[in-house]
Amino acid sequence: MSGASQTSLWPLLARRIGSAALTLLMVSVVIFAIAGLLPGDAAQEALGQSATAEQVAALRHEMGLDQAAPLRYAHWLAGMVQGDAGQSLVAGMPVRAIIAERLPNTLMLAGMTAVLAVPLALLMGITAAIRRGTWLDRAINLASLSMVALPEFLVATLGVLIFSVKLMWLPSIAMVSAEASWSDTLRSCALPILSLTVVVVAQMARMTRAAIADQLDRPYVEMARLKGASLTRVVLGHVLPNCLGPIVNAMALSLSYLMGGAIIVETIFNFPGLASLMVNAVTSRDMPLLQACAMIFCSAYLLLMLVADMVALLANPRLRAQ
Amino acid sequence: MTGAMMDFSRRAMMLGGLSAGLTGLPALGGTIPKRGGSIRVATQSVSTADTLDPAKGALSTDYVRHYMLYSGLTKIGPDLIPRPSLAERIESADRTTWHIALRRGVHFHGGGELTSADIVFSLLRHKDPKLGSKMASIAGQFLDVRADGRYGVTIRLSGPNADLPAMLAQSHFLIVRHGVDRPDGNGTGPFRLAEFKPGIRTVVVRNPDYWVPGKPYLDRIELIAIPDEVSRLNALLAGDVQLVNAVAPHSTRRVEASPNHAIATTPSALYSNLIARMDRLPSGNPDFIAALKHLIDRPLVKRALFRGFATIGNDQPIPPFHPYYNPSIPQTTLDLDRARWHIHRGGLANVRLPIFCGPAVEGSVDMASVLQEYGAQVGLDLAITRVPSDGYWSTHWMRHPLSFGSTNPRPTADLVFSLFYKSDAAWNETGWKNPRFDQLLLAARGETSEANRKAMYGEMQQIVHDQCGSIIPVFISLIDGHDRRLRGLDPIPMGGLMGYQFAEHVWWAA
Numbered sequence A: 001m002s003g004a005s006q007t008s009l010w011p012l013l014a015r016r017i018g019s020a021a022l023t024l025l026m027v028s029v030v031i032f033a034i035a036g037l038l039p040g041d042a043a044q045e046a047l048g049q050s051a052t053a054e055q056v057a058a059l060r061h062e063m064g065l066d067q068a069a070p071l072r073y074a075h076w077l078a079g080m081v082q083g084d085a086g087q088s089l090v091a092g093m094p095v096r097a098i099i100a101e102r103l104p105n106t107l108m109l110a111g112m113t114a115v116l117a118v119p120l121a122l123l124m125g126i127t128a129a130i131r132r133g134t135w136l137d138r139a140i141n142l143a144s145l146s147m148v149a150l151p152e153f154l155v156a157t158l159g160v161l162i163f164s165v166k167l168m169w170l171p172s173i174a175m176v177s178a179e180a181s182w183s184d185t186l187r188s189c190a191l192p193i194l195s196l197t198v199v200v201v202a203q204m205a206r207m208t209r210a211a212i213a214d215q216l217d218r219p220y221v222e223m224a225r226l227k228g229a230s231l232t233r234v235v236l237g238h239v240l241p242n243c244l245g246p247i248v249n250a251m252a253l254s255l256s257y258l259m260g261g262a263i264i265v266e267t268i269f270n271f272p273g274l275a276s277l278m279v280n281a282v283t284s285r286d287m288p289l290l291q292a293c294a295m296i297f298c299s300a301y302l303l304l305m306l307v308a309d310m311v312a313l314l315a316n317p318r319l320r321a322q
Numbered sequence B: 001m002t003g004a005m006m007d008f009s010r011r012a013m014m015l016g017g018l019s020a021g022l023t024g025l026p027a028l029g030g031t032i033p034k035r036g037g038s039i040r041v042a043t044q045s046v047s048t049a050d051t052l053d054p055a056k057g058a059l060s061t062d063y064v065r066h067y068m069l070y071s072g073l074t075k076i077g078p079d080l081i082p083r084p085s086l087a088e089r090i091e092s093a094d095r096t097t098w099h100i101a102l103r104r105g106v107h108f109h110g111g112g113e114l115t116s117a118d119i120v121f122s123l124l125r126h127k128d129p130k131l132g133s134k135m136a137s138i139a140g141q142f143l144d145v146r147a148d149g150r151y152g153v154t155i156r157l158s159g160p161n162a163d164l165p166a167m168l169a170q171s172h173f174l175i176v177r178h179g180v181d182r183p184d185g186n187g188t189g190p191f192r193l194a195e196f197k198p199g200i201r202t203v204v205v206r207n208p209d210y211w212v213p214g215k216p217y218l219d220r221i222e223l224i225a226i227p228d229e230v231s232r233l234n235a236l237l238a239g240d241v242q243l244v245n246a247v248a249p250h251s252t253r254r255v256e257a258s259p260n261h262a263i264a265t266t267p268s269a270l271y272s273n274l275i276a277r278m279d280r281l282p283s284g285n286p287d288f289i290a291a292l293k294h295l296i297d298r299p300l301v302k303r304a305l306f307r308g309f310a311t312i313g314n315d316q317p318i319p320p321f322h323p324y325y326n327p328s329i330p331q332t333t334l335d336l337d338r339a340r341w342h343i344h345r346g347g348l349a350n351v352r353l354p355i356f357c358g359p360a361v362e363g364s365v366d367m368a369s370v371l372q373e374y375g376a377q378v379g380l381d382l383a384i385t386r387v388p389s390d391g392y393w394s395t396h397w398m399r400h401p402l403s404f405g406s407t408n409p410r411p412t413a414d415l416v417f418s419l420f421y422k423s424d425a426a427w428n429e430t431g432w433k434n435p436r437f438d439q440l441l442l443a444a445r446g447e448t449s450e451a452n453r454k455a456m457y458g459e460m461q462q463i464v465h466d467q468c469g470s471i472i473p474v475f476i477s478l479i480d481g482h483d484r485r486l487r488g489l490d491p492i493p494m495g496g497l498m499g500y501q502f503a504e505h506v507w508w509a510a
Helices: A002-007 A009-037 A042-050 A053-063 A069-081 A095-130 A135-149 A152-166 A182-216 A219-226 A231-242 A244-260 A263-269 A274-283 A287-315 A317-321 B003-028 B060-069 B116-127 B229-237 B249-257 B286-293 B298-305 B336-345 B364-378 B413-420 B435-446 B450-467
Strands: B038-043 B074-076 B082-084 B087-092 B097-102 B142-147 B152-157 B191-197 B201-206 B220-225 B261-266 B271-276 B310-312 B352-357 B381-386 B402-407 B474-476 B478-483
Touching: A009 A069, A009 A287, A042 A053, A069 A287, A095 A135, A095 A182, A095 A231, A095 A244, A095 A274, A095 A287, A135 A182, A152 A182, A152 A263, A152 B229, A182 A231, A182 A244, A182 A263, A219 A231, A231 A244, A244 A287, A263 A274, A263 B229, A274 A287, B038 B060, B038 B229, B060 B191, B060 B201, B060 B220, B082 B087, B097 B116, B116 B142, B116 B152, B229 B249, B229 B478, B249 B261, B249 B478, B271 B286, B271 B364, B271 B474, B286 B336, B298 B310, B298 B364, B298 B474, B336 B364, B352 B364, B364 B381, B364 B402, B413 B435, B413 B450, B435 B450
Parallel strands: B038 B220, B352 B381, B352 B402
Antiparallel strands: B074 B082, B087 B097, B097 B152, B142 B152, B191 B201, B201 B220, B261 B478, B271 B402, B310 B474
16 A cells, blocks of 8 residues: 555656746746846946947857847757756856856755754744643744744844944854855854844744644544643654644745845845845846756755655655545 | 156156155054055955956956956056056157057066067957957057067057056056956966955955065955945944945944944045936927026035035036146036026926936935925926836936936046047937037147146036036045054045055055
């Protein structure tokens, strides 16, 4: 029974990966089309205020922007299929090299935030659910609602003012470099991580609480309690597996935000991540770079969703039967 | 020998006196320049387009980086007068053919002596349209650049231009190694490149073989960019960086409140101007333009928008501290009666017109709001159309009857006039055509008498002030913030951070 249900996951996985590829293709078309509607192109933006017509024409030719848009897209797609993200129009170096500089930073920031935020959210959510109706529950609710309501630029700026400018405990900008030691990196990323944690933890905590609270009202919980199981054991052993699906889903949604949504935190802390790179690519109309960033964000989102669905399926055999 | 050469050496002497005075200044503070130290500097602009190629420099971070790594034939001093740098002498009899004698024994970071081949290569590459040089239009004046032996270069211009030494001092004309199509930081400048990551950081270390004896003082500089002004200032106050540029006027109090930090103000020729297109109506109506000029409350703009960090302007682009400034032009002031009279005479009552402004041009939205208020009092219905920065220069600047422009300081009066006020200039913002102005501009380039040149530039300022639709309320001062231990920051009005050349001059007194 269980063997059969596990083999039935593979076609599903294949279907999902196929539809993910299709989604990426559609996203790339949409991004290409919308970016084409923006005023000006890479040549004009590069020359800026001081552009003359013949300079723009020469630079356009140099960048290959004098080709028709569909042709440019086809070129890009052909390269992408072979794993070549192309050449950045503005920086004059391979997109792969630029991304390689930034992607590890973004992954590190997202990873460290997740390591901090996920256990914290689980702890908050489970505690609130178990102590439903008590002052602790209300305090956690209040805290998480305030976190949702506080814009991240406020959290980050206050953090800088207090911990960097006044107390001088932590650096105000995130200086990440290859030669910096782990402890230096951790210290300089402490404020960005804390700010991002504040942003993402609330949503996850509230979803966890809701899911667990819903399960706690079920008869099987009452049954288990009557049989003498401790509340902790009931929650961790019976309730949590049952609501793993929605919790993991909420976490995947929150964590996907850490890839592209960290733009404000990246700006305030001058963090060299992917989100600011993408904004830069938009303002400089650097199409290959923009597309590459969009593909990464989209893939990360799809991957997280896929993982969440797979976890939900594995945790809940009933879903697999459908 | 020749008038031009004597003239240039006289300038150099004047400058020698001045720089002696300047190096004397720090001594008053009880410190003399001292070797050593490492600082981190944050500018406001960053892009993946960050470049090591001087020709392509577009942002303040680029200019700073280029002045750290490369040297130019000439350099501009605090008085805006050029002096020799890599060129030991630069002289011309007719101001069309220029002879340059190079300093000898200057070496590139990567080895190899600086020779005329490097100069010829560095200057001529600007003429290649594929390069996308910011100075392509100026390099168009180079008819011919020729090596004259190992240490001599002859530049033949398409017409006389007495300002060549000043133009060659711009960061775009810094000298790179010959034959290197994509410059990689190998120059003759005060610092050597240690690390360069576009959009992230530049690290340079002291060049022990720098050709100016004793300089530079710092061992290492890390150059980063923090585009967000609040973050940049916080980084300064938290001690993460020691020098920042582009401090907003309203933030200066925060810096002054800190015992360890100070601001350095540079009066500059930077201006945000209201552009009235003169090739269409009603913005081309002289009465309309005259009315607008009398609707600007300049002291208010200076006080409220820039907290005093500005110099009052008079609708012409040469600031009061410029050597060619004409002080005899009467100052235009807020005068609602005069404005009303012009509106009436021009039959412009109840004219409705949008002003295009936005964050792309500093202060433009507030200036437009002030203008709208006063306009309403004299019967002009000016509407504020606020547009985003993105694409502003390609879609809005000069494209509407009323829009705002922004002009950075240029090294010479000729450049700012040629680029923005000459009838056939690509960025003749107002689209005006004034034959007398054009004639004076060309004549001044070849004029050998300094007094006559000054008079000619004076008349050009008068013509622009009287007739042009470029309305310049104030010149905006540039504000840098720095750690008090960083010494030697004396303003050079070409830009913030000592005209982007601080790296060579500052020292760390800790």
